[in-house]
Amino acid sequence: FSKIKKVLQDFAQQISEAILYRTLSEKEIDEYCNNLFIQLIESDVAYDVAEKIVNEIKQQLMGKKIRRGDDAKNYIDTAVEKSLEEMLKGVGTFKLMNFVKSVLAKEKPVKIMFMGVNGVGKTTTIAKIAHILKTNGFKVVVAAADTFRAGAQEQLKKHAERIGVTFIGGRYGSDPAAIAFDAIVYAQKNNFDVVLIDTAGRMHVDIDLMNELRKVARVVKPHLKLLVLDALTGNDALEQLKGFEEAVGVDVVVLTKVDADANGGAALTTIIGVGKPIAYLGVGQGYNDLIEYDPAIVLKMLFR
Numbered sequence: 302f303s304k305i306k307k308v309l310q311d312f313a314q315q316i317s318e319a320i321l322y323r324t325l326s327e328k329e330i331d332e333y334c335n336n337l338f339i340q341l342i343e344s345d346v347a348y349d350v351a352e353k354i355v356n357e358i359k360q361q362l363m364g365k366k367i368r369r370g371d372d373a374k375n376y377i378d379t380a381v382e383k384s385l386e387e388m389l390k391g392v393g394t395f396k397l398m399n400f401v402k403s404v405l406a407k408e409k410p411v412k413i414m415f416m417g418v419n420g421v422g423k424t425t426t427i428a429k430i431a432h433i434l435k436t437n438g439f440k441v442v443v444a445a446a447d448t449f450r451a452g453a454q455e456q457l458k459k460h461a462e463r464i465g466v467t468f469i470g471g472r473y474g475s476d477p478a479a480i481a482f483d484a485i486v487y488a489q490k491n492n493f494d495v496v497l498i499d500t501a502g503r504m505h506v507d508i509d510l511m512n513e514l515r516k517v518a519r520v521v522k523p524h525l526k527l528l529v530l531d532a533l534t535g536n537d538a539l540e541q542l543k544g545f546e547e548a549v550g551v552d553v554v555v556l557t558k559v560d561a562d563a564n565g566g567a568a569l570t571t572i573i574g575v576g577k578p579i580a581y582l583g584v585g586q587g588y589n590d591l592i593e594y595d596p597a598i599v600l601k602m603l604f605r
């Protein structure tokens with residue numbers, strides 16, 4: 302996020318220097334804001350998100366009178382931070398642990414279906430969530446209903462062994478829906494609390510994949526359909542969301558690799574643009590590198 306931070310600080314500096322001498326006119330605020338807009342775009346913030354940020358900041362600055370001698374830089378820093386805070390607060394938080402508990406009060410096992418394009422960090426996220434669930438005392442099964450990618454079964458199995466949760470898989474090319482179904486039956490018979498179902502990804506969203514996922518969803522009847530998106534991909538992530546939403550439906554989102562965005566613009570775009578409740582943000586490759594979505598933490602990352 303360092304580049305975004307610099308863009309915003311430069312903006313505050315620039316505008317505060319002008320304010321030190323006189324009150325800014327609407328025209329001048331427009332000029333500064335247009336400048337900020339271009340810089341945000343250059344830091345990979347998506348067009349409509351940059352527009353949203355700039356409009357918010359404009360609202361904060363318009364009509365506010367600053368007396369000469371007041372610390373304008375501080376004032377504008379605060380205005381910028383407040384605008385971002387408002388936007389980040391508008392993003393819904395989904396408390397996965399509370400959700401699991403609320404389903405368990407009625408039935409067992411809780412079934413969560415994971416979806417996502419290859420490489421976004423889906424397998425790692427399943428492992429991280431399995432780890433959190435286990436730490437919270439839940440009995441967890443992970444089901445590898447991805448029989449399309451050769452390494453998918455092995456990868457999830459290794460994670461399951463490391464974390465210490467039960468793994469259920471199947472042969473390469475076998476029916477993903479059947480594996481998911483087996484895992485649920487196993488969980489019911491053995492009094493498990495939660496079944497995490499991994500599904501196949503592709504390089505892109507395609508018809509075969511969507512038909513396969515629809516079938517898994519029909520057989521499994523998941524309590525929750527969770528889409529994993531890579532925050533580094535910005536607008537692409539938002540396109541992927543559209544594809545999965547139309548074909549299968551998406552309840553909540555996990556955004557991965559928020560730690561890895563040098564510019565900060567792509568991550569900010571995905572967080573603000575996603576329009577679905579966010580359960581977690583992935584902030585690293587380890588099992589503990591998953592944090593509940595919290596506007597205050599994202600702000601800290603932006604302004605650290």
Ligand code: GDP
Pocket residue numbers: 417418419420421422423424425426502556557558559560561582583584585586590
């Ligand atoms: P999948 O193909 O979607 O299952 O993706 P994987 O789970 O195999 O992850 C792809 C790569 O992204 C791996 O190298 C992961 O360690 C890495 N990764 C996953 N989540 C995060 C994250 O939150 N931050 C960082 N920095 N890397 C991540």
